Amino acid sequence: MTSGESSRFSTTAIGLRESELRVKSAVVAVVGRPSAGKSTLVNALCGAKVSIVSPVPQTTRNRVRGILNDVDAQIVFIDTPGFHLSTRKINTYMTGIVSSTLEEVDIVLYVVDGSRASGEEEKAISEAVRATGKPTVICLNKKDAADDVWALVRASACSFLTGAPSFDVSARTGDGLDALREKLIQLSPDGEQMYPPDYYTDQTPEFRISEIVREKVTLGTREEVPHAVYVRIEDVEMRDDGQTLWARGFICVERESQKGIIVGRGGDKIRQIIRDSEAELSEIFPWAVKLDMRVKVDRQWRKRDPLLKKMIR
Ligand SMILES: Nc1nc2c(ncn2[C@@H]2O[C@H](COP(=O)(O)OP(=O)(O)OP(=O)(O)O)[C@@H](O)[C@H]2O)c(=O)[nH]1
Ligand SMILES: [Mg+2]
Numbered sequence: 311m312t313s314g315e316s317s318r319f320s321t322t323a324i325g326l327r328e329s330e331l332r333v334k335s336a337v338v339a340v341v342g343r344p345s346a347g348k349s350t351l352v353n354a355l356c357g358a359k360v361s362i363v364s365p366v367p368q369t370t371r372n373r374v375r376g377i378l379n380d381v382d383a384q385i386v387f388i389d390t391p392g393f394h395l396s397t398r399k400i401n402t403y404m405t406g407i408v409s410s411t412l413e414e415v416d417i418v419l420y421v422v423d424g425s426r427a428s429g430e431e432e433k434a435i436s437e438a439v440r441a442t443g444k445p446t447v448i449c450l451n452k453k454d455a456a457d458d459v460w461a462l463v464r465a466s467a468c469s470f471l472t473g474a475p476s477f478d479v480s481a482r483t484g485d486g487l488d489a490l491r492e493k494l495i496q497l498s499p500d501g502e503q504m505y506p507p508d509y510y511t512d513q514t515p516e517f518r519i520s521e522i523v524r525e526k527v528t529l530g531t532r533e534e535v536p537h538a539v540y541v542r543i544e545d546v547e548m549r550d551d552g553q554t555l556w557a558r559g560f561i562c563v564e565r566e567s568q569k570g571i572i573v574g575r576g577g578d579k580i581r582q583i584i585r586d587s588e589a590e591l592s593e594i595f596p597w598a599v600k601l602d603m604r605v606k607v608d609r610q611w612r613k614r615d616p617l618l619k620k621m622i623r
């Protein structure tokens with residue numbers, strides 16, 4: 311389950327002796343172009359759904375922590391938004407998250423979509439990664455969809471980051487992940503467990519709920535709509551029966567027309583989004599989850615600094 315904070319736990323607080331907590335331990339930034347498969351990879355490495363996934367670029371907007379617990383290792387992955395060269399305000403916030411995450415971590419895991427030719431963005435990310443001087447692992451992803459560009463993309467990534475080991479994987483099928491996991495553990499310094507060993511993420515229930523709802527909206531709509539949506543959870547409450555978690559909130563869009571698309575004919579679309587979200591959330595949490603979501607227009611939200619500052623962290 312989740313805790314509210316990402317801070318290190320004191321050994322006495324969880325009742326273990328210091329000597330029992332010495333493990334290989336590292337914080338790893340997961341960075342790369344939008345849609346490279348970073349979130350799919352973090353989920354696969356952690357063995358649990360930690361971060362939302364969709365074919366729409368820039369699905370991830372925040373730092374999302376996922377924890378890999380092994381017998382003698384604990385790795386905390388920080389999934390980040392896709393690095394996208396754009397001057398739009400929201401993109402500059404997301405790129406800022408990538409840069410600050412690179413500064414905080416022990417190791418960088420640079421994810422490259424091996425099925426897609428490299429471009430200016432790969433060059434810019436590689437430069438940002440190289441500038442950190444931190445141990446870096448290149449992960450060439452989507453091996454299951456590899457074609458003639460694969461070898462070229464690998465050569466190009468390795469030439470930008472000379473000396474960094476590279477791994478061919480499919481985050482979707484799991485192919486190649488054992489070797490990648492081993493390498494990351496090998497590079498990790500000796501240290502303490504940062505979280506109790508049964509934790510796989512540190513996200514708050516509000517954040518998890520808002521992300522799953524946004525994922526279902528993203529998967530159920532097209533074109534500009536996924537980018538125009540944010541989800542705000544106002545209240546989360548345990549029902550009296552102690553078995554049902556109830557959450558109330560808003561799906562916010564920029565325009566009336568987008569609201570119409572999400573509500574759908576006779577409310578069909580929003581009902582489906584809620585059903586799909588409740589089904590997945592009820593798997594994630596140890597309780598049934600019930601949602602009360604309204605769709606609301608919040609014009610120009612992507613241009614408002616105070617909201618973006620609060621939302622993109
Ligand atoms: N064929 C194939 N598709 C993959 C693989 N990994 C991810 N995908 C797909 O690629 C798309 C993007 O995956 P995400 O994990 O959301 O990518 P991301 O890098 O987190 O994207 P952003 O958060 O938008 O930056 C989704 O449709 C995934 O199902 C893979 O190994 N093989
Ligand atoms: Mg992502």
